[in-house]
Structure formats: structure tokens, C-alpha cells
Amino acid sequence: MQTLYSIQYLRAFAAMAVVIFHAGERSGLHFTIGAAGVDIFFVVSGFIMMAIGDSRPVSPAGFFRNRLLRIVPAYWAATAAMVLGAAVGLFPNLKLGLDHTLASFFFLPVASPSSGKLWPVLVQGWTLNYEIFFYAVFALILFLKPASRLPALAVLFGLLVAAGALLRPENPVVGFYTAPAILEFVAGAALAKLWRDRRLPSPLVGLLLMGASIAGFAAIHFLKLEFDAWSCGPLAVMLVLGALAVEAGGKLPDLPAVAYLGDSSYSIYLWHTFAVSVVVQVGALLSLSAPAILLAAVVLGTIAGVAGYECLERPVQFLLKGKRSALWRLPIRRPAR
Secondary structure, eight states, rough: OOOHHHHHHHHHHHHHHHHHHHHHHHHHHOOOGGGGHHHHHHHHHHHHHHHHHHHHHOHHHHHHHHHHHHHHHHHHHHHHHHHHHHTTTTTTTOOHHHHHHHHHTTOOOOTTTTSSOOOOOOOGGGGHHHHHHHHHHHHHHHHHHHHHHHHHHHHHHHHHHHHHHHHHHHHHHHHHHHHHGHHHHHHHHHHHHHHHHHHHOOHHHHHHHHHHHHHHHHHHHTTTOOHHHHHHHHHHHHHHHHHHHHHHHTTOOOHHHHHHHHTOOOOOOOOHHHEEEEEHHHHHHOOOOHHHHHHHHHHHHHHHHHHIIIIIIIIHHHHHTTTOSSSOOOOOOOOOO
């Protein structure tokens, strides 16, 4: 699959939104809508998986194995760091339980003894529980012919969400897997079909879609509206569709640093909260202002994620592929097309 810089930029945008969300949450300057970066990640994930499935033959087992090798090493390292930190008293509010800890490593939604919510030891890992579920379902639909995969995915996830809406299950795990957020993966997969068939709108329409999406997110934030998958999901789809249309029309600017953050986005997502927590505590001891704490937390959280990418995620991925990796690449310009 060719590199799509619109997707890389969106991954960077989503990761930074989540970083600002967590930094704001801890510093008292709330940027609640930043949590919608997860909606963008889900749409992008659906797009990438369907694009991969359509671009080359891949067995269901091979697909699922490759996704696990891509996701698991960095996540297990971050989760292990949380467990070790809690064991030595660095995270006094984190309570460990054997069943919850094991479930955290194996992407199973189990109630946390710390909060009672379906959050793993590394809280932001709840999204990976959805990712692994989507990968498992997508691996199964790879047994079908390419033309049948999107309809099958849409019907299955649509039935799950409909069942959740009609039955309103009291079991939180059932509610987890019937939440409307799973439809964002389907929407992303549908965008991959549009991209493959060259049925994207014009760059101008793409810009309008992106503008409308960002305006929608801003309205939710500034008007303090309720937001969930039903409101943020369509906005995320508009943003991804618009960015793809702009790139397809050759109007996407060359932003090497942003593309690099897109490469690093998974590690930024996993590791930023460690730095954010430290910055908030140090900032409080130094009596820094909330904006200063927020800025420092965002910058150092991002740097922590980039370090995790260069020192762990990227070398491990190269090792798994039998390649060698030089550390600390600088962002480079993308090749001319």
C-alpha cells in the first residue's frame, strides 16, 4: 500500500489532540473535545485495514499475526512500565488486580479496581481493545470475496450497535462491544473503497469538508455540547474524506515534520501520559501557571512519545522484519510524485 500523507497528517493531528486532552485534564485547562482524536484514529484504522486487504492477497491468520506484531510490543512495554511503577509506589492511585492486569495485557475489557471502569492498566489502552476486536472481525471477513467484505462488516457491526441500542445491556462488557464507536471502523473501511475506486470528491469539496469538520469540533468544544460517537464520528469521517480528496487532487502541502509525528503517533499515544503526569506534579511544586504546565506537558509528552518511537517501537518493528534501523531519524521531505 502506498504511503498516504493525508493519513499520516491525520494520525499526527489525532495524537496531538489526545495529548492536549490529557494535558488539559491534568492541568485544569480542559480541552475535552481532544478526546475526539480517538474517533479519527478509529476511522483511519478502518481505512488502513480495508486498503491493506484490497491491495494484496493476505491470509486471515497472516493479517491478524501482522497486526498483533505491530500493536503488541510497544503496548506491552508501556503496560509493563505502568505495572512496575504501581508496584514500587510511583502511581499511588493505581490499584492492581491479577485478573485486571492479565486482561490489560490481552486486550480484554475488565473493570479496573482503581475506577470500576473498563479501563486497562494503561488507561488509553481501552481503544486498543476495540482495535484488536476490529482486527479479529476483519481477519474473519478476509475469508470472503473482496466485494463482500464491506457489506459483511457493515451488517455485523450494524447489528451489534442496533442490539445495544434496543436491548440496553446492563453488562458493561456487552455494552462495550455494542457501542456506536465501532461503526467508525466501518466508515473508514467504506472510505477505503471510495479511495480505491477513485470516487473521492474534488479538492475544493475536500477542503470544505475539512473546514466543516473542524468547525463542528470547535462548536462542540466552545459551546460545551455533549459529544459522543454519534456526533464526533461523522465529523471524523468528514475530516478523513476531505483530507483524502485534497491529496488525491495533488493539493496536499509537504509537511515533513507533521508526517514524522504521524509515524510516531502510536508511541505518542502510548507514552505521553507518563511525561504529562511528571510535568503536572513538578509544575505544581514550582507553582507554575496552568497554561505553562499545559504547554510543558504537551511538549514533553510529545517528546516522550517520539523517544518511545525511535528507541523502542521502530527498532522492534525493524527487528521483527529482519532489518536494521538507525536511531533518531530526522524528518525528511517526501519524494516528488
